[in-house]
Amino acid sequence: MYYEAFGKRDAPAVVMLHGAFFPDTYRGEYALGERYHLIVPHIRGFGKAADETFTADAAAEELKALIRPCAPVFLVGFSLGAQLAVKLLAEEPALVQKAVVVSPWLVDKEEIPENIMRGNLKMLAQLKNRMVCQMIGLVSGMPKEARREMTEAMQRISEQTVRNCVDNGITLRENGPFDGCPVPVLALAGEKEPEAIRRSVETMAAKGAACRCEIWPGAKHNIPMAFAKKLTQTIDAFFRET
Numbered sequence: 001m002y003y004e005a006f007g008k009r010d011a012p013a014v015v016m017l018h019g020a021f022f023p024d025t026y027r028g029e030y031a032l033g034e035r036y037h038l039i040v041p042h043i044r045g046f047g048k049a050a051d052e053t054f055t056a057d058a059a060a061e062e063l064k065a066l067i068r069p070c071a072p073v074f075l076v077g078f079s080l081g082a083q084l085a086v087k088l089l090a091e092e093p094a095l096v097q098k099a100v101v102v103s104p105w106l107v108d109k110e111e112i113p114e115n116i117m118r119g120n121l122k123m124l125a126q127l128k129n130r131m132v133c134q135m136i137g138l139v140s141g142m143p144k145e146a147r148r149e150m151t152e153a154m155q156r157i158s159e160q161t162v163r164n165c166v167d168n169g170i171t172l173r174e175n176g177p178f179d180g181c182p183v184p185v186l187a188l189a190g191e192k193e194p195e196a197i198r199r200s201v202e203t204m205a206a207k208g209a210a211c212r213c214e215i216w217p218g219a220k221h222n223i224p225m226a227f228a229k230k231l232t233q234t235i236d237a238f239f240r241e242t
Contacts, residue, residue, distance in 0.1 A: 001062045002048040003041040007033025014074040014239070015039045015067055017081025019224075020120075020165050021127060021157070023047035024150070025078050027140060028228025032236060036074070041066055043081065045161035050153040054161040056168040060087050064095060072097040074239050078224050079103050083170040086204070089185065090177035100235050102188045102223050106172040106200040117166050124162050127154045140225075172203050185211040186238045188231075190219025197221070 004023075007030075014036045018025035023042045032038060041063060045054030063084065067073055075096045077085030082104035089096055126132055130151050137147030172178055185208050187201035198215055205213040216223065216230075223231055 001041055001044075001066050003039050003066065006030050006038040006040070007036050009037050011035060011037045012074060012239075013037045013039055013070045014076060014235075015041065015063075017041065017063070017075070017077040017084050018043060018046070019079035019081055020162070021046060021123070021154070022150075024140065024142065024146070025081070025224050026076070027142070028224060029076075029232045029235065031232055035236065036239075039066075039070075039073075043084070045165070046157060047150075047153050050156035052161075053158055054164045056084065056087060056164070056170055059084055060091065063088060064092055067095045071095040075099040076235060077101050077104070079105075079221065080165050080168075083168060086172075086178060087170050089181050089183055089208075093181055093183045096183050098184045098186075098239055100186045100188065100238055101201070101204065102231070103190065103193060103197055103221055104170075104187070104200050104204075105194075105197050106170065107203055108196045108199075109167075109169075109171050112167045117163065120162050120166050121159060124157060124159065127157075130155075172200065172207060176207075178204070179207050181208045182210055183208075184238075184241075186234070187211060187213040188223060188234075189213070189215055190221060190223055191215055191217050192220045194221075 016026045042048045044052040044059050075085050082101045085099055085101050086104055133151040133154050134147055137150055187204040189198045189201040201213040205211045
């Protein structure tokens, strides 16, 4: 599994699972590398793995294989990456020491609303526009080569990958495997995110034995990008708690 690494190699490992489309989700949080060894996998279907088709089960198995040699790790996930983080916590909690889960969608998924699927497919079409990708990269502060790589990767993302990301089957169902999860988890959502995402983190806090949640005022589905400094400080403080 392809991954990028940042920070101190002899420091505690933090595995950071990106959101859909953007392996560089955590560009604003790489300052954590001053204290940790950051491992940023490219989830299948995206980035360097864009030629593959995403499925939640296959992605989770690849992540487990990556993590096992350095387990237990600290884990961070945003959006799609947050949902995969919850899947790992439910299926193999011994791999994780602590986790910060940001903006997962884990409830009200029995029937995927058509407007959500259409919206994600529309985003895929927009991101295949090379000029749009270049502008996103510039605004994000990405260097020229990174912008080029992102633009090329977007051309290879398949419609089936996007469909599978939306309808990924990761839920907090009644009496599900996350119930009673002993791993300390901080679940975050933005005040302006859809209700289902806010209720997802609240449900995580109700179900996880050591999980708590926060709803951040003013935040949309953009916490790693728009609240980078606050998220960096929050992750560090939570991981350092005793």
